[in-house]
Amino acid sequence: MSEVEAILPAVKLLGVGIAAIMLARLLKTSPIVTFIAAGLLIGPFGLGMIEENGTTRLLAQLGVVFLLFDIGLGFSLKTVRESKGDLIGLAPLQMILCTVGFGLVGWLAGMDWLLALLIGAAAGISATAVVTQTLAERGIATCPLGRSATAVLVFQDIAGIFLLVIAVALSEGGGGDLGAILGMSALKALLAVAAALLAGRFVIGPLFRLLSKTRNDEIFTAAALFLVLATAAATGALELSLTLGAFLAGMIIADTPFKTLIRTEARPFGALLLGFFFITVGMALDWRMMVAEAHWILAALAVLFVLKTALTWAAAIINRWSLAGGAQLGFSLAQGSEFGLVILALPGIAAALGAELTGILVAASALSLALTPAWASLGLKLARRIADATASRKPVSAPEEMNCPVLIYAMTPSGRMAYNALTRFGIPVIAVENDPDRFLAAITDGYAVTFGDPSDTRLLKAIDVTEARALAVCQPRYEISAEITPYIREHFPELERFVVVNDEHDQRRHQALGIHAILNRSQPEGLDFALALLRYAEIPESDIQEWMQDVIEAYTPDPAFRVAEPA
Numbered sequence: 001m002s003e004v005e006a007i008l009p010a011v012k013l014l015g016v017g018i019a020a021i022m023l024a025r026l027l028k029t030s031p032i033v034t035f036i037a038a039g040l041l042i043g044p045f046g047l048g049m050i051e052e053n054g055t056t057r058l059l060a061q062l063g064v065v066f067l068l069f070d071i072g073l074g075f076s077l078k079t080v081r082e083s084k085g086d087l088i089g090l091a092p093l094q095m096i097l098c099t100v101g102f103g104l105v106g107w108l109a110g111m112d113w114l115l116a117l118l119i120g121a122a123a124g125i126s127a128t129a130v131v132t133q134t135l136a137e138r139g140i141a142t143c144p145l146g147r148s149a150t151a152v153l154v155f156q157d158i159a160g161i162f163l164l165v166i167a168v169a170l171s172e173g174g175g176g177d178l179g180a181i182l183g184m185s186a187l188k189a190l191l192a193v194a195a196a197l198l199a200g201r202f203v204i205g206p207l208f209r210l211l212s213k214t215r216n217d218e219i220f221t222a223a224a225l226f227l228v229l230a231t232a233a234a235t236g237a238l239e240l241s242l243t244l245g246a247f248l249a250g251m252i253i254a255d256t257p258f259k260t261l262i263r264t265e266a267r268p269f270g271a272l273l274l275g276f277f278f279i280t281v282g283m284a285l286d287w288r289m290m291v292a293e294a295h296w297i298l299a300a301l302a303v304l305f306v307l308k309t310a311l312t313w314a315a316a317i318i319n320r321w322s323l324a325g326g327a328q329l330g331f332s333l334a335q336g337s338e339f340g341l342v343i344l345a346l347p348g349i350a351a352a353l354g355a356e357l358t359g360i361l362v363a364a365s366a367l368s369l370a371l372t373p374a375w376a377s378l379g380l381k382l383a384r385r386i387a388d389a390t391a392s393r394k395p396v397s398a399p400e401e402m403n404c405p406v407l408i409y410a411m412t413p414s415g416r417m418a419y420n421a422l423t424r425f426g427i428p429v430i431a432v433e434n435d436p437d438r439f440l441a442a443i444t445d446g447y448a449v450t451f452g453d454p455s456d457t458r459l460l461k462a463i464d465v466t467e468a469r470a471l472a473v474c475q476p477r478y479e480i481s482a483e484i485t486p487y488i489r490e491h492f493p494e495l496e497r498f499v500v501v502n503d504e505h506d507q508r509r510h511q512a513l514g515i516h517a518i519l520n521r522s523q524p525e526g527l528d529f530a531l532a533l534l535r536y537a538e539i540p541e542s543d544i545q546e547w548m549q550d551v552i553e554a555y556t557p558d559p560a561f562r563v564a565e566p567a
Helices: 002-026 029-044 054-074 077-082 084-108 113-124 129-140 144-172 177-211 217-237 241-253 259-283 288-291 295-318 323-332 340-347 347-353 353-388 411-426 436-444 459-461 478-491 504-512 526-538 541-554
Strands: 408-409 429-433 447-452 470-473 496-501 518-521
Touching: 029 129, 029 177, 029 259, 029 353, 029 504, 054 084, 054 144, 054 241, 054 259, 054 340, 054 347, 077 084, 084 113, 084 144, 084 241, 084 295, 084 496, 113 295, 113 408, 113 436, 129 144, 129 323, 129 347, 129 353, 129 541, 144 323, 144 347, 144 411, 177 217, 177 526, 217 241, 217 259, 217 478, 259 340, 259 408, 288 295, 295 323, 295 353, 323 353, 340 347, 340 353, 347 353, 353 436, 411 429, 411 496, 411 526, 411 541, 429 436, 436 447, 436 526, 478 504, 478 526, 496 504, 496 526, 518 526, 526 541
Parallel strands: 408 429, 408 470, 429 447, 470 496, 496 518
Antiparallel strands: none
């Protein structure tokens, strides 16, 4: 093979990838869908522009490797501590229900029981790139529902890593003893995880601190790329998937101060290479078969959306979610995933399913990614109706076990940000809202809110403000503030008051009343107000800065995999 012949497939894939991203922007859909469609068009069953060879397979594999590296960067011991409730309860139950539910469907459809469970588990995993993008664009990435959804995605990603290990073992295991193959794979995986944790603590961390003294950002990128490829090669040499090594490399870096820099530098490479993988998935599809089996593709899509929504909703209800919050969570996580497409692309799995069924499942999964915004929007509307029918509008008193809460009036974007920040650090919160639309929207997004008017002094008595550490007003009304200030000074003289304002004139007026007035200038909205509350609560500055960085990342959608905004 000449040098030109070796590099030409990469050039063609790059050109097609650029065109697919531009088309996705134009159609306002996920680039994953346009990548697969482009592969279908240029592949051997389409125009025949590119043939699968060593170059295309390597680029596709590297795409999956970098996807898992990015997922590993988002996983750390801090993540486990902060989301342990969801990681122990909601997320495992969702995966178990989906594995059993979809596995039963596959078994009834004639699959071998082990293959059916494998496909069922793959169907239970949601598309991290698409869901996080949708949450960010709706502005709920850091709300209670967004945080729980993220925790579920983290658990699914970890489960997906080991699912890939099992799938590779089954795909390449030949006729050996199944129990021995899976047992050896599990043992090797556990040894790899243990080795990665030790290396991260005693080797990689000190090494990156040493590299930081060079004050050269490029060396971090080079070191990160070396770590990803070397760790992937190591797990590959152990006859495990390359992706497990990439995930471990990300996990090693996740607990270092250099995570954000490395993620920023590496993400463009990963997004582009992952696009190559989805193009190769499309290249393996036969459009004639898809046209002939369109009714089965739509049926598989309906089963995926409806069954996964119902099972995720059930998992949320069992974990004491509200009906409205569970509904929105179920609709948000109902699509297929990158992991599912990776597993379906494994030669052994594709051979076991057959070309026709594999094509149907891949097409249905790709369509689900494209329809996620519309499906999530439908779920939001349903959840609002459920909240309207079930939410109590009677003011409630503070729970007896709640000590020194912060009272938040109005679940505006600033109120939500304050709620998110305070609860992130374990500070108890009582949220009050008197606008019906904001009240229902907050309940739907997982907030615990009571209905009431902040100008009603009876509400202050009912909540027992004498125990509160601060009052945060997130929809300023100077007239109301001036009216109730004498009452608060007389009955609650120790109560600190904060208010978010939109201009300096309003700021001066509220400050004259003895209120800490914070100008609303930040993006995302309410960030400055939340920072003021955290500093008043004496949260360490290093923790505040880390939280702020997480918020900014959560509200910054990945430009490579942007999806359409909900209608």
